[in-house]
Amino acid sequence: MTVLHYFQSQAKNNAWANYRLLSSCQGLSQQELVAERAGFFPSILLTLNHLITVDWFYISALEGKPLGIRAFEPEYPFTEFAPLFEAQRLSDCKLVEFVEALKPAELSRTQTLREDKSLREQVDRILLHLFQHQIHHRGQLHAMLSGTSVKPPQLDEFFLGNEMEQNARREDFAELGFSEEGIWGGREEPRE
Template identity: 50%
Template sequence: MNQFSRYLIAQAYNNAWANHRLLRACAQLSQEEFELATRTSFFPSIKMTLNHILTVDWFYIDAMERAARGDEPHPDYCAAFFEPEEPFATCAELWAAQKLCDQRLIAYCRRLDEATLARDVGILRDDGLKLDTPARLLAHLFQHQIHHRGQVHAMLAGTGVAPPQLDEFYSRGESEDRAPDFAELGFTEADVWGTSAP
């Protein structure tokens, strides 16, 4: 496996780890704080923002999985992934769905090879078929997630729940700090970095 593919795998694991930390904090909110309390951000609630992260994940992961299988783009992506706009009412439901989605993204990145990275991903839009590479779509998806997780992090600062630290990554010297989260998620350092991980 080349270094670029290994990097994408690490990013997928980091994404799952950050979602886990953020959603664990959000799960401490009351339903009113999660859903109804008006927040200042792109979306006016924590519930709306977290649902948006998930539905966009569904959309792009489906497109990349279809391309990897050699299938056609999804013919009705709006109905499939964005209707309803907020598919989950509670944090517990959303957290479970996000975890499954994160596992799909990790699995997709672990299967990446030169042929898959070179194959265009097709996405049907209102103005026709759009083609892009898996690398560009993954970069876009990771950035999208970081962007909106940051908004939720800021919104949590206006509640009684302390926002979790999300800017840690995978420095060797911090492996003990992430060990409890990794144990909850079933991750190992070798999963992220390969058999040569310390």
């Protein structure tokens, strides 16, 4: 596996994990979504809002159009679940498309995070941070779901290659437009 393929696989795994989590959250009532729970953000809906606004912050920076703190205005833009789910799916697609279009040398390019504070960071570090951030808060959401009427989905796996695992994610992949070949198909990095 090449470094670029690693980042491409992580972006798709991130989108898949978000899809699984949000698909489970669809079964929650509004009352369950907003109920106070233990976590850094004290409800499922607030935590989901945090995930999307942080995505907007970092993905806009990766694209060279940093929103900076405007990404958090308002801090919790969604009061209803359906538009939040759609926004997260669009954000995940945007991230996958960004990473799929990267060339190896672009991973070390420096991007502006916040123009008002002249914060800059390398693309590979932004991506690693964003993936870790998502994993961290999805874990909190998983724990929060344990106290609801909805069973938390399995989120602690990557794309294992055995047939049983592939069959278990077939419907999710169809919904996301992913394929096993697209993830592990032995693509080579483009030459510069």
